[in-house]
Amino acid sequence: MCKFGLEENNRIRHSVRMYGHLDDCFIRISKILPQYTPEQIENHYNKYLDEEALPINYERILETYEKLQAINIKNERLRKLVFICQEFYSSLKKSVEQKIHIYI
Structure with missing residues (x-):
C-alpha cells in the first residue's frame, strides 16, 4: 500500500x-x-x-447504536408478549368452543 x-x-x-x-x-x-x-x-x-467534510462523531454513533439496541430489546419483549397473548387467546377460544359443543 x-x-x-x-x-x-x-x-x-x-x-x-x-x-x-x-x-x-x-x-x-x-x-x-x-x-x-x-x-x-x-x-x-x-x-x-476534504475540509468541508464533517468530522466523525464517534460518541454520537455509539449513543445511536445503544438506542437502537434498546429498541431491539423492547421490540423482542413486545414480540414475546404478543405471542403469549395469541397463545392465550387461542387456548381460550378452544376452551369456549369445546364448552359450546358440550351444551349443543
Whole structure:
C-alpha cells in the first residue's frame, strides 16, 4: 500500500480545486499520480483532505447504536408478549368452543 506524502496531498488538493466539478475528477488525478488508483485517491481525499467534510462523531454513533439496541430489546419483549397473548387467546377460544359443543 502506498502512503500519501505532503507533496501528493498538495497535488490532490490542487487538482480537486481544478477538476472537482467534473465526474472523472479522481481519474484525472490518478493520471497525475499514477502510483495510486482513482479509488485510493478519492478515499484518501474524502477521509483526510476534504475540509468541508464533517468530522466523525464517534460518541454520537455509539449513543445511536445503544438506542437502537434498546429498541431491539423492547421490540423482542413486545414480540414475546404478543405471542403469549395469541397463545392465550387461542387456548381460550378452544376452551369456549369445546364448552359450546358440550351444551349443543
